Amino acid sequence: MPPPLLVRILVLGVLMLGAAGCSGGTTSSDDGGAGTEADAGTDAGGDAGTDAGPDVDASACATSRTRPAAPAQLVAASVSAFEVSLTWAPSTTTSVNRYRVLLGAGRVGQVEQPSFAHRPVVPGETYTYTVTALTDEGGESLPSNPVTVTIPSAPPDALSGLAPGHWYEFPNSKLRAVALSPAMHPWLGWGEGISGIMNDWSSGALDTQRDRLYITGGGHNGYYGNEVYGFDLRTGAWVRLTNPDPVSPGAECPDRALGVNCAIHTYDGLEYLPPPFDRFLALGWDGWPQTALNLDTQRWENHPELPQLGTRTGANSAYDPNTGVLWYHSGAEAVSVWNPATGAWTIRSEANQLGYYKNAVVDPRRKLYVEVGQGSTDTWSIDALGKFVPKRTRLATTGAREIEAVGNPGVDYDPVTDQIVAWSGGGDIYTLNLDTRVWTKHAALGTVVPGPANMNGTFGRFRYVPNLNVFVVVNTVDTQVFVYRLDARPARLPRRIDVTGPDTKVETNSTGKLGVTAVFQDGTSVVPTSGITFSSLDPEVATVDEDGTFRAINPGRARLQVSYTDPLTRRGLVGSRVLEVVPMTGDVVLDALKIQPSSTLKVARGGAARLKAVGSYHRGADHFTRDVTCEATWSSDGASIATVANGTVRGMSEGTTMLHAKVGTVDAQATLEVIPRATQALIPLNFQPPGPRQVTGWEVADDSAFNAARGWGWQDASGLQTRGDRRGTQDPRLASFVLTPQTGARFRLLVPDGRYHVAASVGDNNFGVGLASVEFAGAGIVYGVGTGNTAGASIVEATGGTGLVFDVVGPINWLAVMPVNGMDFNQVLAAARTW
CATH class of the missing domain: 2.60.40.10 (Immunoglobulins)
Structure with a gap:
């Protein structure tokens, strides 16, 4: 089965980053093993000399299909x-x-x-x-x-x-009238039936591209259907996006192997991700994986789990269009952020007790995450995606504060009046001016008003519709859908995206910059500084980076695309520019050729790695470099040791050989060592009390200070505590840890300069410990909050002869480090599992 579109996009993005010499990591929650996170920690293969795995495509240089x-x-x-x-x-x-x-x-x-x-x-x-x-x-x-x-x-x-001030009731808009019948799908009749899709603590999400309010939910012996319904505000009718997946008697959810969502209490965990993602996202309770619905194919896509094992009861979430990430506040835990472009979750704050009855929205002008309910309005600053956001600020609001006392009110941001707007039953609407911190009550005009709010909360079933300048709300499957207009002025909506660039043909190896202008329907225009995503539909001809700088690669026609989402209305449009790339003219001279990486290459026997040939050229006074991997003729002096074709080298047997890349008469050489597929390069450290090792094959790392002869230890050993009495039946590495003080500590591992795979686990599987993390040079390896253990992986680089120094907060269970040397980190880590 081919990977879903978003996964394909993410993989392509990682490959392009790897080609630029970048690396990154993700974090996940499981039983403390690196699991799939070691996949995230391995090099993506675009950086020459890294492990590309046994399935590397040696025909990657093919220019025509x-x-x-x-x-x-x-x-x-x-x-x-x-x-x-x-x-x-x-x-x-x-x-x-x-x-x-x-x-x-x-x-x-x-x-x-x-x-x-x-x-x-x-x-x-x-x-x-x-x-x-x-x-x-x-x-x-x-x-x-x-x-x-x-x-x-x-x-x-x-x-x-x-x-303005009036409500409108859509006729014949009760969901029950169009809902699926248990006659066709028996599990839909279990529990409460279709009423649970809204009554059982369930949210909604507004698709700003299609003007649809999406509803799904139930779960926990309420409603067993995982289908998604959407109310189309243009046609005034319900549509069903997906069919319900089967649930076996005695189960609550479909088989996880199906890769679909479960009917769950969503709380405030349904969101729409505007372009360039254009996905409907569902998060819920009890650790069921988050899923995103591709709204083109109407198929579900699984994504990495939250980096915490704490309760999700009463959780809320909101998408930030400025930074393009989803903010999520777990019920009694920390505020986390999910980047849909990378699939990575990161914890951004300390744990805060959320309770059961607060809903959230992002104010894109003030760049605040705003929670309303349970007696208060709280905010977090989200202007920057740093390690942590500031702690919660509880606003001293005045005015009609009774809306704050409501459980799970409907809350959204209005770009027309630049206010937070809330509703909790009846015809009254409440607005909050965040500058003055005053709540104002707006009594309904006219006789049409919705009924009372759902007893278990409105959540995200109250949303602003920018294209129609109304707020929509739906309460139960047996009541109609209502809309309300607060202000007569329409929202400023984008009309088109103008993309400027070269008007003439460009030569290969040339670069340039695309210009972007967003033109709005009221005639105004801006040069946007956020909400822009560049991409190339023909990356083999030309690429374009995140700031709009394109590079011509090969002769041909490249379709360069700009996706722009207006942060205030979350409406997205696409603009494009066609780039004609022609061969370079004049006397182009190849001066030198080299194989990258320049250091001695290593690959495991039976493994493969991608190399790159880079030529240094001049034309007149103009000097430049070009990737000539696919133009070069590749060879190996010892074909029995390693073979190489189109820049892909494969280790055949252990030994050393010389690789060649030749263009014309210019020949580049590099030494390749084929090494055993073994764990000899892995440094596995289990953190435990001093004494004999508790895990076979794993070295003992206790609370002692750094020792150069041994090669590891704590740079600041004061205030450390060791424990070895925790549960670790499935993974004995989790039965012990070293606990650092609240200010954290630094652990040093003496290794030569170079790039390294790193995986680590943190946490206490018996008791909650607040924040736990392992970072290197400010970049996160793993973050965890609450009970349980959390593992993560990344690629880091040791420089300056100091080895690797990790910043550790909370309890650390284990740490595994291995050079990026062509061996597969997952396989090596699995081979080290000797228990």
């Missing part, structure tokens, strides 16, 4: 003021499994079926669409026939005439 047949008969099936529906005849190539929908040269969707609905669209704009067919082998067809449409203006409707 077989094109599948193009889709045909593309038509605009329908065009309205808010949507363009497209259909086409599928490609006749059997290996095609998905389609890329292009607006101009920018991708607006990727689907598996031959149809697509594009939102948002802007009245008055003219759009030209094409579709290409894709295969898993990387082939892309020529585009289909183009279809051009002009978006009409919206006709008057009930919402366009809604006056």
Whole structure:
């Protein structure tokens, strides 16, 4: 089964970072073993000389792939003021499994079926669409026939005439009327039935691209269906995005192997991630993995677990469009942040008791995470993604503070009035001016008002809809959907994204900068400084980095894309620029050639690694370098020891050989050592009380000071405590730890300069300990909060002859370090498991 789109995007991003010499790490929660996190700690393979694993593609240099047949008969099936529906005849190539929908040269969707609905669209704009067919082998067809449409203006409707201060009730909008029947899916009739999808502490999320309010939930012997419903505010009707997955009698959730979500108490844990992610995210209780629904393919994608094992009861969350991350506050634990671009969770604060009844929203202007309920309004500053955010600030609010006393009120941010808006039943709306800290009550005008709030809370089922300038709320499956207009002024919505760049053809190896302007529907425009994501649909021709600097790689046509999300309305649009790359002209001279990395190469027997050939050139007075990996002729002096092709070297038998990369008459050489696939390079340290080792094969690291002869120890040994009486039945490394004081301590490991895999586990599996972490040079290896053990991994670099010095907070269970040398860190760590 091919990996989901977001995972493909994440892997590509890691590979590109690796090619630039970058590294990173993630953190996960499990039983303390490195698990899949050692995968995150291994080098992604773009950096020459690192382990690329046994499945490295030696044909990675292929510059051409077989094109599948193009889709045909593309038509605009329908065009309205808010949507363009497209259909086409599928490609006749059997290996095609998905389609890329292009607006101009920018991708607006990727689907598996031959149809697509594009939102948002802007009245008055003219759009030209094409579709290409894709295969898993990387082939892309020529585009289909183009279809051009002009978006009409919206006709008057009930919402366009809604006056400020008034509510509107959507007729025939009760969810029960369109919900699935247990006759087809028996497990839907267990427990409470469909009413539990909202009654059982469940949230909602507003899709700002499609103007839909998504609902899912239940769980815990309430509702057993994991299907997702969406109320489309443009059509006034419910749609079902997914079908329910089967639940076995006696179980609460579908089989985890299905990779789908579970019907769970979501609390305030449903969020929509706007472009470039465009996903519906579900987080819940009891450690069930977070899942994201791809809204193009309508398939679920699993993502790394939260970096904490504490309770999620009453948790809240909110997406920050400025930094592009999700903030999450666990019920009685710390505020964490999830970066959907990397998949990494990081703990950003100390634990705070949240309780059961606070909901959250991000104020994008003041850059605050705001929680309302349980008698107060609290904020956290989220302007920077540093190690920790400041501690919670409890606001001294005045005015109509009764809304704060409500359990789980509906809360959202209004970009028109620049206020926090809250609701908790009836027709009254409350606004909070965060500058004056005054709550104001707005009594409803007219006779149409919603009923009382759901007894278990509103959570995210009250949301602002920027495209319609209304707030939407749904309470139960047996009540209608309501909307409210606070202010007559519309939100400022983006109209298009203009991308500027070279007007003429560019030569290979040249660089340049893309310019971006966001034009809004009110005629204003800005040069955005946040919410921009650059990408290339043709990275083999040209790449573009995060600040818009492109690099021409090979002759051809590159589609460079800019995705922009307005942070105030979370509406996203795509702009694009086509770059024509031509060969370099004139007298280009190759002066020198080298194989990277320049140090002695190592690869494990049976393993593989990617190398890079870099040429130094000049043309006149212009000196530059080029990656010539795919142009070079590669060879090995000892083919029985190692083979090399297209920059990919494979270790055949133990020994040393010379590798060559030759371009014309210029030959570069590098020594390669093929080493045994063994744990000899691994330094495994188990933190325990002084004395005989408690874990076979793992060295004893206790609370003693650094000893150069031994090669490790604490630089500051005062205040350390050792314990060896914890549970460790599945993993004896977790039965002991060294506890550092609250100020932390530094642990030093004496190793030569170089790059190293690092994995570590922290925590106390008997009792909660607050924050626990291992960091190197300010970068996190692992973070954990609360009970249980948490493992993480990363790649670090020792420089200056000082070895590796780790900053440790809380209890540390074990630490494993190995040079980046071509051996697979997961396999080596697994081989060290001798218990």
